[in-house]
Structure formats: C-alpha cells, structure tokens
Amino acid sequence: MIVRIMGEGQVKLADGHFAELNKLDDELLSEMEAGNEEGFRRTLGELLGAVRRLGEPLPDDALEPSELILPAPDASLDEVRQMLSDDGLIPG
8 A cells, every 4th residue: 555644755555554553543533532732743653653664665756646645744633633534544
C-alpha cells in the first residue's frame, strides 16, 4: 500500500503492518474525542513515526496514487478532524 504523509512524500508499506497502525489510529481518535491536545500530538507523532520506520520511502519524483493520506506532523486537531472517516485516519 502507498501511504502519503502530507508535506513529506510517499512510502510503500506492507499490509502486515496495519494492525500496529490501526492501534495507534484508535488511540489518536480517542485523544481527539477527549480534546487532549498533548495526547493527540504524542500519538500523531507515534503514528507518523511508525509509518516512516516500517515503510520504504518512494523517490520524490514517483507519482504513485496514494491509497492512504496522513496529516503532516504539525497538523492541528481541527485539520485532522476534517480528514477523519468513521474508522479514523486508517480504514479498518
């Protein structure tokens, strides 16, 4: 799966990593619902860090369609709320 982190680029991520990412996504959703800015920042950083660590960066000139788009590390709570679906940022 191709994942885009807004403002950074794309990474190729094996489907086997989505259980770990979904756990972080659930935590992020909980922090957002509670309005916990500090927890939101920490968990968003952990989610993006996991994508960077587990994924393989694509070259900057690659134009692959992104199957998943994640917010930039400095995205506000409101910006991320607008990106959410019922499942959070990561489907499933």
